[in-house]
Amino acid sequence: MKLRIPPLASDIIICLYAAITLFIRFKLENETPITPMHSIVMGLCFIVILWVLIKFKVLNPNWFGLFGPKKG
Numbered sequence: 001m002k003l004r005i006p007p008l009a010s011d012i013i014i015c016l017y018a019a020i021t022l023f024i025r026f027k028l029e030n031e032t033p034i035t036p037m038h039s040i041v042m043g044l045c046f047i048v049i050l051w052v053l054i055k056f057k058v059l060n061p062n063w064f065g066l067f068g069p070k071k072g
Contacts, residue, residue, distance in 0.1 A: 007062035014050065014061055021046040 005013065025046075029039060053059045 002056075003058055005059055007060050010059040010061045011064050013059060017046075017050060 021043075025039060025042060028034065028042075050059075054061060
């Protein structure tokens with residue numbers, strides 16, 4: 001049985017994940033000398049983790065109902 005998180009919970013988790021990862025990146029960049037390339041790579045890694053969770057249907061975002069239901 002796959003773990004499937006409901007759409008509203010997925011939206012909340014994605015928003016929290018984005019806020020926390022941005023906070024981590026900004027805090028780390030202020031405390032240590034990081035080059036822009038390191039920052040970009042770290043950001044891409046965080047995005048890939050999120051993309052994989054959505055692709056494997058663990059997270060099922062509804063985007064807070066901003067987009068209509070898929071037709072077809």
